Amino acid sequence: MIQLQNIEKYYANKGLKSYVLRHVTTTIKQGEFVSIMGPSGAGKSTLLNILGMLEEPTYGTYEFMGENVVSLNERKRIELYRNHIGFVFQAYHLIDEMTVAENIEAPLLYKKIGSAERKSRVAEMLDRFNMVAKKDLFPNQLSGGQQQLVGIARALAAQPLIILADEPTGNLQSAQALQIMELFKKLNEEENITIIQVTHSEVNAGYGSRILHLLDGVISEDLQVVV
Ligand code: ADP
Numbered sequence: 001m002i003q004l005q006n007i008e009k010y011y012a013n014k015g016l017k018s019y020v021l022r023h024v025t026t027t028i029k030q031g032e033f034v035s036i037m038g039p040s041g042a043g044k045s046t047l048l049n050i051l052g053m054l055e056e057p058t059y060g061t062y063e064f065m066g067e068n069v070v071s072l073n074e075r076k077r078i079e080l081y082r083n084h085i086g087f088v089f090q091a092y093h094l095i096d097e098m099t100v101a102e103n104i105e106a107p108l109l110y111k112k113i114g115s116a117e118r119k120s121r122v123a124e125m126l127d128r129f130n131m132v133a134k135k136d137l138f139p140n141q142l143s144g145g146q147q148q149l150v151g152i153a154r155a156l157a158a159q160p161l162i163i164l165a166d167e168p169t170g171n172l173q174s175a176q177a178l179q180i181m182e183l184f185k186k187l188n189e190e191e192n193i194t195i196i197q198v199t200h201s202e203v204n205a206g207y208g209s210r211i212l213h214l215l216d217g218v219i220s221e222d223l224q225v226v227v
């Protein structure tokens with residue numbers, strides 16, 4: 001599903017190249033649950049952003065479902081990630097002025113999905129996440145854990161093949177964090193959704209099947225999680 005070949009990312013400053021990622025080569029198959037770990041500044045978010053097509057590598061090739069991402073024009077690239085990738089953020093990134101239901105519906109509007117289909121998908125998500133009674137509340141009326149569930153419902157409403165999550169439980173208490181990880185595991189096992197998360201937590205990483213360790217922009221370890 002994902003093939004990275006010799007990815008490099010650097011920022012040039014007064015003629016000096018400051019490398020964030022170097023020689024990153026790896027393959028991720030549909031149905032994997034990968035945790036990207038490593039110290040602050042190692043390049044984890046940059047790698048996730050490149051996978052999400054939000055940042056471009058300086059060098060190297062990225063193939064996503066057979067498409068050469070770097071060579072696509074912007075319209076095609078946006079279409080590719082909107083159709084297949086769901087994003088989940090540490091700080092949820094919900095729209096404060098929109099209700100729970102409106103937040104879940106928002107990406108479906110971008111995808112130009114018709115009104116009846118939108119309503120039915122939003123209703124399905126509200127039901128699945130036990131949020132029917134909360135559908136007209138605003139994000140600031142919810143706990144952090146509930147806001148993250150809305151963030152995940154919003155990602156899932158667009159029926160992605162893959163979820164990219166940057167520290168999805170970084171702002172949550174441990175009970176809420178475990179709930180999010182249980183949900184990821186379920187989505188991965190029952191719906192074969194590929195999950196790639198950046199995390200500092202060994203506990204979170206234990207829910208996945210594979211750990212990529214980044215150190216100074218290089219993949220220093222690539223481990224299978226044994227259960
Ligand atoms: P994390 O992903 O670890 O939560 P951030 O992405 O906020 O953290 O930042 C990681 C590091 O990258 C920080 O040390 C920050 O200072 C640095 N950083 C982020 N953006 C820039 C930038 N535009 N220019 C220089 N350094 C940056």
Ligand code: ADP
Nearest residue numbers: 011018020038039040041042043044045046047
């Ligand atoms: P991590 O997520 O592992 O904390 P990041 O991917 O956020 O790391 O950042 C890795 C490095 O990239 C940091 O050292 C940061 O200084 C650098 N960096 C990120 N964005 C920029 C930028 N726009 N300009 C210069 N350096 C940047």
